[in-house]
Structure formats: C-alpha cells, structure tokens
Amino acid sequence: MMVENPLSHWKQTLTTGLIGGAIVVLVSLVGMVAAFNQRDIIYTAITMGQVLFLAPLVLVGYVAAYRVADRHAQAPVPILLAGGGAGLAGGSVIAALIVIGQAIDLRAVFVNASPTLYQVLMFGREYPLGAGLPVLAGLVAGGLGAGAFLLPPRLRPAIIQAIIWVVLIGLLRDLLMTVIGLWGPVKPAVQWLFAQSGLSPIGAVALFAVTGGLSLWRSTRSVQARITRSPAQQRLIRWGTLAVVGVILLALPWVLGIFFSEVLDNVGLYILMGLGLNIVVGFAGLLDLGYVAFYAIGAYSMGVLTSPELGFFNLTYWQALPIALAVAVLAGVLLGLPVLKMRGDYLAIVTLGFGEIIRILVLSDWLRPYLGGSHGIQLIARPRFGPLELVTQQQLYYVILAGCFIAGLIAWRLKDSRLGRAWMAIREDEDVAQALGVNPVTTKLLAFAMGALFSGLSGTIFAAKLGSTIPGDFGFLVSINVLSLIIIGGMGSIPGVVVGALALVGLPGLLREFAEFRLLVYGAVLVVMMLMRPEGLWPEARRQLELHEEAEEVPAAGEAVPAPPTPAPAFSPTMGDGGES
Amino acid sequence: MLQAWRQRLTLTDVLIWAIGLSIGVVVVVGSAATFGLGKYTWLNWLDLAIKGLALGGVYALIALGYTLVYGILRMINFAHSEVFMSGPFTAVFLANALDRSGFLDQQPVLSLLMVAALSMAVSTTVAVLLERIAYRPLRTAPRLVPLITAIGASFFLQYTFRGLYGSGFKAYPSIPLLEGGWTLGEVRIFKTHVVVIVSAILLMLALYTIVQRTKMGKAMRAVSEDKEAAALMGIDVDRVIVFTFALGGASAGLAGVLYVLLFPVVNFFMGFIPGLKAFTAAVLGGIGNVPGAMLGAMVLGLVESIGPNLFLDGLGIPNPNQLKDMIAFIVLVFILIFRPTGILGERLAAAKA
Numbered sequence: 001m002m003v004e005n006p007l008s009h010w011k012q013t014l015t016t017g018l019i020g021g022a023i024v025v026l027v028s029l030v031g032m033v034a035a036f037n038q039r040d041i042i043y044t045a046i047t048m049g050q051v052l053f054l055a056p057l058v059l060v061g062y063v064a065a066y067r068v069a070d071r072h073a074q075a076p077v078p079i080l081l082a083g084g085g086a087g088l089a090g091g092s093v094i095a096a097l098i099v100i101g102q103a104i105d106l107r108a109v110f111v112n113a114s115p116t117l118y119q120v121l122m123f124g125r126e127y128p129l130g131a132g133l134p135v136l137a138g139l140v141a142g143g144l145g146a147g148a149f150l151l152p153p154r155l156r157p158a159i160i161q162a163i164i165w166v167v168l169i170g171l172l173r174d175l176l177m178t179v180i181g182l183w184g185p186v187k188p189a190v191q192w193l194f195a196q197s198g199l200s201p202i203g204a205v206a207l208f209a210v211t212g213g214l215s216l217w218r219s220t221r222s223v224q225a226r227i228t229r230s231p232a233q234q235r236l237i238r239w240g241t242l243a244v245v246g247v248i249l250l251a252l253p254w255v256l257g258i259f260f261s262e263v264l265d266n267v268g269l270y271i272l273m274g275l276g277l278n279i280v281v282g283f284a285g286l287l288d289l290g291y292v293a294f295y296a297i298g299a300y301s302m303g304v305l306t307s308p309e310l311g312f313f314n315l316t317y318w319q320a321l322p323i324a325l326a327v328a329v330l331a332g333v334l335l336g337l338p339v340l341k342m343r344g345d346y347l348a349i350v351t352l353g354f355g356e357i358i359r360i361l362v363l364s365d366w367l368r369p370y371l372g373g374s375h376g377i378q379l380i381a382r383p384r385f386g387p388l389e390l391v392t393q394q395q396l397y398y399v400i401l402a403g404c405f406i407a408g409l410i411a412w413r414l415k416d417s418r419l420g421r422a423w424m425a426i427r428e429d430e431d432v433a434q435a436l437g438v439n440p441v442t443t444k445l446l447a448f449a450m451g452a453l454f455s456g457l458s459g460t461i462f463a464a465k466l467g468s469t470i471p472g473d474f475g476f477l478v479s480i481n482v483l484s485l486i487i488i489g490g491m492g493s494i495p496g497v498v499v500g501a502l503a504l505v506g507l508p509g510l511l512r513e514f515a516e517f518r519l520l521v522y523g524a525v526l527v528v529m530m531l532m533r534p535e536g537l538w539p540e541a542r543r544q545l546e547l548h549e550e551a552e553e554v555p556a557a558g559e560a561v562p563a564p565p566t567p568a569p570a571f572s573p574t575m576g577d578g579g580e581s
Numbered sequence: 582m583l584q585a586w587r588q589r590l591t592l593t594d595v596l597i598w599a600i601g602l603s604i605g606v607v608v609v610v611g612s613a614a615t616f617g618l619g620k621y622t623w624l625n626w627l628d629l630a631i632k633g634l635a636l637g638g639v640y641a642l643i644a645l646g647y648t649l650v651y652g653i654l655r656m657i658n659f660a661h662s663e664v665f666m667s668g669p670f671t672a673v674f675l676a677n678a679l680d681r682s683g684f685l686d687q688q689p690v691l692s693l694l695m696v697a698a699l700s701m702a703v704s705t706t707v708a709v710l711l712e713r714i715a716y717r718p719l720r721t722a723p724r725l726v727p728l729i730t731a732i733g734a735s736f737f738l739q740y741t742f743r744g745l746y747g748s749g750f751k752a753y754p755s756i757p758l759l760e761g762g763w764t765l766g767e768v769r770i771f772k773t774h775v776v777v778i779v780s781a782i783l784l785m786l787a788l789y790t791i792v793q794r795t796k797m798g799k800a801m802r803a804v805s806e807d808k809e810a811a812a813l814m815g816i817d818v819d820r821v822i823v824f825t826f827a828l829g830g831a832s833a834g835l836a837g838v839l840y841v842l843l844f845p846v847v848n849f850f851m852g853f854i855p856g857l858k859a860f861t862a863a864v865l866g867g868i869g870n871v872p873g874a875m876l877g878a879m880v881l882g883l884v885e886s887i888g889p890n891l892f893l894d895g896l897g898i899p900n901p902n903q904l905k906d907m908i909a910f911i912v913l914v915f916i917l918i919f920r921p922t923g924i925l926g927e928r929l930a931a932a933k934a
Contacts, residue, residue: 030744109674111747287725289732337596338918345657345728349860350917353910356857360907365899441593476853480736487729520740526733527715530726 009082013064017086017142020060021093024053028097028121030520031112035513037120040198041170047198049120051167053094053134054141060086061145069149080146087142094121094134102127157219162212169207170199175510179255249401253394261393263509265465268400269458270505273482274489274497275407276454281483282492282540283420284447285427286339287348289479290355293335294328294452296362296474298459301327303377303469304370310377317383317464328456329449336448340441355479363471376470380463396465403461407454411494414450423447424492477519481505484522488529490536499538597918604911607892614895621890624767629886635774635843637882638781642836643859644866644874645788646708646829652805652869653825654720659731660711661833662856663738667707668700668834670742670847673751675699680754689758693838701834707738708830709823717819743849753845777839784835785875788828792871797824805869854906858885861913867923876924885909 027033037049061083068082098118100106106113122130123137148156169176173194180190193203229237253261273295280288301324305313313320335354339347362371371377383390383399390396414420422443425433434440463469485504489496508518529536615621643665650658658664676696679685685692715734719727762771792798803811804821812818840855841847858881866877888908893901916923 026741030741032744110745112744285725287728337593338600338914340593342917342921345724346864346917346921348728349657349857349864350914352857353861353913357907357910360904364903366904368899441591480732483729483732517740517744519736520744523733523735523737523740527730527737530722530730530733531715531718534722534726 009068010085012067013082013086014089016060016064016067017089017138018093020056020086021090021138023056024090024094025097027052027056028094028117029106029110029112030517031117032517032520033120034112034114034117035516037116039171039511039513040195041167042204043195043198043200045201045204047120048167048171050123053121054137057087057090057138057141058145058148060090061142062149063145064142065146065149076150079150080143083146083149084139084143087138087140087145088135089138090142091135091138094138095131098122098127098131098134102131154219155216158212158216161215162208165211166199166204166208170204172510173198175256175260178257178260253397258393260510261397263506265393265397265400266509267501267506268397268404269462269465270482270485270501271404271497272400272407272458272461273455273478274486274501275404275411275494276451276458277482278486278492278494278497279411279414279423279454280447280451282486283415283423283427284444285423286444286447287345288351288448288451289348289476289483290335290351290353290358291451291455291482292474292476292478293355293358294332294455295459295462295478296358296469296471297331297452298324298328298456299463299469299474300362300371300377300459301456302460302463303372303380306381307377307379309379310370310372315381317381317460320381321460324460325453325456328452328459331456332448332450332452333445335452336445340444352476352479355476359471359474359476362474372469374471376468377463378468380467380469382464382467393465396461399464400461403457407457408494410450411454415494419443419446480519480522484526486536488525488537490539493536493538493540496536496538496540500536503537601915601919604915607896611892611894611896615891616895618895620894625890626887627768629890630883631770631774631778633883633886634879635777635781635882636886637862637879638778638785639836639840639843640855640859640862640882641785641875641878642781642832642839643855644863644878645785645871646833647860647863648866648868648871648874649792649801649825649829651863653801653822654716654727656716656724656727657731657860658711658716658826658829659728660715660735660738661708661829662852662859663735663742664704664708664711664830664852665833665837665840665856665859666847666849666852667738667742668702668704669753669837669841670746670751670849670851671703672696672700672838673753673841673847674746676753677751685754685756689756693756697835697838700838701831704834704837705827705830708826708833711738712823712826717822739849739852746849748849750846750848753841753847755845759842773842777842781836781839784832788832789871789875791828797821801825858906858909861909861916864913864921865916865923867925870923870925873923873925880924881909881912884912 024033033049033053035049036052037047039048040046041048041051064082064086065079068079098121101113101118118127118130121134123133124130125133148159151159177190177194180186192200193207194200195203199207253264256264273291276294277288277291280286280291302317302320304310305315305320305323306317308314315323335351339350342350361367363374365373367373383396388395390399422433422438425436425438426440426443430440433443462473481504485500486497487500488503489498489500504518504522508514514521643661646661646664647658650656650661676685676692679692679695711734715730716727719730759772759776762769763775764770790798792801800811800816800821801824803814803816804818808818811821840851859878862878862881863874864877865881866873866875868874885905885908889901889905892908893904898904
C-alpha cells in the first residue's frame, strides 16, 4: 500500500487533468472560445473566451487538490503539486490541439477550428512559442485552483462569489452602462468602473474587493441580524422592498430603451409560460414536453379571432382574449384526458407527440384556409385602451407585467391551497394520494388546465406583440426552453421561475454571441444540474428535503451555508464549459 | 349488472373511447373512400409497402437501442436519437473523402463498409460516454431526474455536433452501384430498398442472436429481470449496462448508414423525428421486448408509408403526406392508451409504474 499510494494518486491527477483538457478542446472546437473572445471581461487583460478555456483548468486543479487532500491531510505542498500537475496535463491537451491544428487543417471537418481559435489559445503569440503558453497557463490555473482549495473554508465562497460578480458585471457592461450611466451623479463612477468594453482593470479589482467583502460580511452576520429584528420591522422591510421592486418594474422599460425592452418582454412571456409549466411539472409532477402546444393554441386562437386577413370574426384583442383562453384551457383538458393513466416517461413522450401533432396540423395545407399554413396569420389585433393602441415593446411590457403578476399571484395562492397540496400529494405518490381521498382525475386535469391557461395567455400576448404568428415560432425547442428554465430555477419554486427566465432567456438576449450556443449550454446545464443540484438555483423548501433525504438530520438545512464537499463554482449560467465529459 | 357497469365506467373512459372510435371511423371511411376513388393501382400500394418496409427496418434498428435500455434500466434514453445522428453525421466526411479520391467508385462495397464501421464506432462511443457521464450516477435517483438528464443530454449532443460540424445540411455522395432498380414483371424495386431491407433483417437476426445465445446476452436478460439478483449471481451489472448501451449505439450507427441510403442528406437535427418514430415502434411492439421492437417498427413503417394515401386521400385532404408524422404520433398515443403493453409485451405490464 505504501508503495502503491503515490503512484495511484498521480494517475488520478493525470486523468482529472486530461478530462479537463478534453472539456476545453470540446468547448474550443464547438466555437465558444473564439466567439466569446470578442467580449472583454477586463479591458485588454482578459476576455470571456479566455475565461471559458481557463475556468475548466482552475476547476481541474481544485478537483485534483480535493482528491489528494483525502490522503495527505491538508499538507499544502502535495496539494499544490497535484493541482498544478492536473492543470499542466489539461494544458498539454490544448497544446496538442494547437500542434495538430498547425500540422493538418482541421477545418475540413471541424468548422470552428479557425485561426482565431488558435490565436486565442496561444494568447496571441506566434506558433512554436505560443503552443507552449497554454501548458504554462494550465500550470498556473491548476495551481490557483489548488490554492483556492487551501483557503480557509469561510473565505472560499466569498472569493468565488466575487469572481462570479466580476464576470457577470463585465459581461453585462452594455446593459449596466445604459441603465446606471443615465443617472448623473454616478456617471463618473460608472465611467471609472468600465472601459470601452468590459471592466477597467482598476474597476475590476475594486469590484472584486467590494463584492468579496460584502459576501464575507453577509455570511457572518445576516442570520443574526434577521433574527433580532422585531416582527413590525420585518413587515416594514418586506413592504418597503416590495414597493421599491414595484416602482423599478414599472419604470424599467423607459429606463432601458427599446432594445432591452424587447429582451424584457421575451423574459416576461417565458416567465408566464414557466409559471404554468411549474404547476404541471413542479407542483403536480407531470412531465409535459408538449407544452408549446398551448402557447401555439393561444396565439393561433388570437389570430383566427382577430385577424381581418382571415376575416372570420374580426374581434378586438380584449374581446378575443377570454375566448382564446377558454380554447387553450379546453385543449389542456382534452390533451390531459388520454394521458391521465400514464406516468413518468410515457407521459413525457406522449405530450411531446401532442406538441408535434399541433405543429404539423398548423403547417399542413389541409388547414391552410383556417390557419394560414406555413405563411401563418398576419394583422393580428393589438391590445387597445380607448384610443391608445399598445404597439411598442415598452407599451406591451405592461400587459406582460400584468399577466405575470396575475399568474404569479394565482400560482402563489394555489400552492398552499387544498388543490396545491393535492397536486404535491399526486407528485409524491399517486396511489397513496388516491387512497387518502385525492381525486387524481380532477386534480391532474386541473393542473393541465392551469398550465394551459398561463401558456395560452402568453401565446395571445406573443401573437399580439408580433402582430402575426408563424408555425416556426412553436417548435419543440420552446417546450425545452420552458422546461429548462423551471428546472434551473428550481421545480415548484415560483421565484425560481423568474431566476430561470432571467438566466436562460434574458442572458442570451443580452449577449449576441451566446444566442448560438444557447441550447448547447441549456443541455449541459440540465445534465449538470441533475447530477449536482437537482433542486435548482432557488429551490422550494419541500423539494429540497425530498431530494436530499440523507441531509435531513442537519438542522435548518435551508439556511445553512452550502458545505464544501461539492465545489459550488461548477455552475454559473454564463460559463459554457458546464463541466461536461 | 348494469349498475356495476355504470359504477366502473367513468366519464373519462367514455371520452377516451369516443376519441378512439372517431379515429377508427376516420380510418375506415377514409380507406373506403380511397378505394372508391380508384386513384391507385396495386402496383402503387406495393411500391409504398416496400418503401415502408425499408423505413421499418431502419426504425427497428434504432428501436432496439430504446428497448434494450428500457428493458434494463426502465428509463427512456431520450438521447438515443442523437446517438443515431452522431454516426452518419460524422461518417459523411469519410464518405465524401472517399468519393473525392475515387476510391468509392473503385471499391463501392468496401467503402460502404468503411463508412458503416466509422458510423458504428462513433455512435457506440457516444452511447457509452452518455451512460458513463450522464446516467450512471443517477441510477437510484427519482424517476424524473434521469429523464430530464436524458433530455438535456439530447440537446447537448445535438448542439455539440452542430458546433463541431456546422449547422448546414451535408449530402452523401451517390453510389452508382446502388442506383436504379430491378424489374420483375410489372414490379420495379429500387436497389437501395432491397439493400436496406436485407441488411436490416440480417442485422436484426445478428442482434437477436447476441441477446438470446451469447453469454453476455444471457447476462443482459438476467439484469433486466432483477438487477440485485443478477449481481448476487456474479454478474457485473455495470459491465452489462455498458454493453447494452454499446450494442444499442452500434445498431443505431448502422441504422444511420441505412437511413442515409434512403435519405442521403444529414444534419444535426436529423435524429429527432426518426428517434421519436423508433420509440413509437418500440412501444408499439412492447417496450423491453426485442422481437416486439422489430415487429412494431415494420408495422409503423408500413402505416406511415401507406397510411396517408390510404386513410386521408379519400377524405379529400390535400397533400396527405404532410401528415404522415402525425399518423405515427397518433399511433403512439393510442397504443399507450389502449394497450400500453404493446403488441407482444406482457411481462412489463406489472413492472410499469
């Protein structure tokens, strides 16, 4: 054993490093590194592309250190060696990619193996020398990862959070400049913080210090402070926060301008759908993959009812709305009926089939006279208040906001109602729930109907916003987007829907480069989430308990700071590496 | 008697049966009307049937992957459609390189075998990696968790291959050897259809033999009966599961090559619809049941190929072929409602839940 030990741990370190290197090669060849290289995090110092290819190496160093620490109880030298070694191995894989790429033209097969990619990987240097740089960078990055492992446990989350903040704020520079930059007094500070693109170097350091310090301060005292406040104070704080949030929400589109309002509207539409699917999947546990069907039904009902192009009814938006919603709910019940007895994965596939059936029908020549076929329906009515027709993104934002508010309120009130508890009972165990007097038929149908209602509402607003519907807008990908956002936010959690929509719909809307890799990242994030944090980013308390039964003996698991075993930085919505492979 | 019936019969049952009946009526009336039109001769129907069988052969090979994995892990490997896509989408580069060098014209059979081998290798690798990374850690997780993982993996794979090879369509070169057809009396059969049907049948026989006759196949069947008991009998369950994924992947890769003989254009999204159909075929035959998957696939291929013309043309629906995917999905929905065990499945009726 004494002889075998060091050898086996070196092998382990090597494998960790090679896996990390493989991840970086994959992320590079898929095109993410080169695409994100145009976006600076810190001006002239580091780009998002570099973050993408260095972050896995840092992570590899951390993991290698974590594994070694089991044997060499916290001695810093072997830990640093392991981290550096793993990083070195990972860097060598990247160097190998560069060497191969210079010898033969990989572009014949891998479209993204462009000269730009090699430029980024070689830090902009010339070939023979530059190929060595990723090895060096790997060594440093791995060493940094191991160094992070050696930090005192209280400091580590603070630093990780600070890094995430710096990356996030650097990425969102354009948005933040437009928002805060307008307000006179802080203008100099903002200009000092940001450069032409990304953060300025001094700004980044300052931001890092401030956010790190804040999170350190919060972790030491927040719980204590919250307990000592009186109930009246707490109520005041809660209402105060609500009022501030409300004012911000109302003012948002005018502060942000047209482009960001468009993003905001899309986020809102997805929040609306997410709230609906959250009832079906999150509360009642019925995995619906054809959720887009109701969105399409809402939009198409609105089109058929209002469009003068088809000329059937020529209603106004408000007249058509209740009818469209009724159609969506009816469709929800009708599609829910046949799947009542199915469970789990069969249900998922059948609902997926329903979604496709709706799409095929809408596209078909058969229904062309009624639904417009591939051409879709044009000239759909927009919502109107007296003489005011809501046309621009900024005006329609208020309709969406109102919809989200009502849907959120309904979902929130339903959650702890008799019906909500029945849904959760069905989710936990259908047979037991039935034995205890829950009627599975009505309960499930109500879940489908509620889901269809919210999704249909979202569809009607979507149709009115564009003024037209085309079948291409209602593909399977919409269902997947909605599902991903509620899973990432946390199934069954209402604030989670908002967090998920902001991360999955808002972020790609703000970062053009990201849009192309959106689904790749969603997929990776879904897998990683399920493997590491199945309860989501903003979990619902009950769900968290279910998924971590073994942790139940730990008192107040919800409040405790996440314990070290799982490295928290593995997930961040902006990081595309996703820890795959 | 009547009262007992009335108690057992719920409104939902009545509604479901009503929907089912109305679809049955559409099928019967549509078929009668089509025959009344006299638009098609028996030669047309035979043509469609052969096309359907070729398609069914491809579906059968994909369906095996679903059914084997379901039999052992009781999960739908949603990403299997991407396992299927990865093979032919990679092998297209080899096929085109062989075409450019002229080797394809000199040695068409050898070239095809090389392409098939590459496709198989890639699909197998993807399937095994998928199992190792995404599914193995979740074997004891609640049921929804691996399913969501599978959906995520499916998208991850799709868009990874899109990133690697580009988003455009890529065409396979045409193979002169397989162009045209043979004529037997009045009947004309395309060579590609014959090749696809024959190789699909041979491959299915080979797979069936592996599952029924080899030691590994026996171990697979044992694990699918009872994992714990199999482990106690000295079977390495992990290895059996990896083998199952590899077998499913290999057959999907081969199915991919046969598929491109029928439709010689590939892209990153090509797996989605065939994958869903193959799953339908697996359910139709009785999921978990290997001969069932083959039978179900053939039936589905025929229904999909003949159905639009037979059921819908007589009803005056324009371009009925646009609705062929819909027919396949309706078959799926109705099988699951009225006979969730499929044509041949019985054993899993109890295990399903």
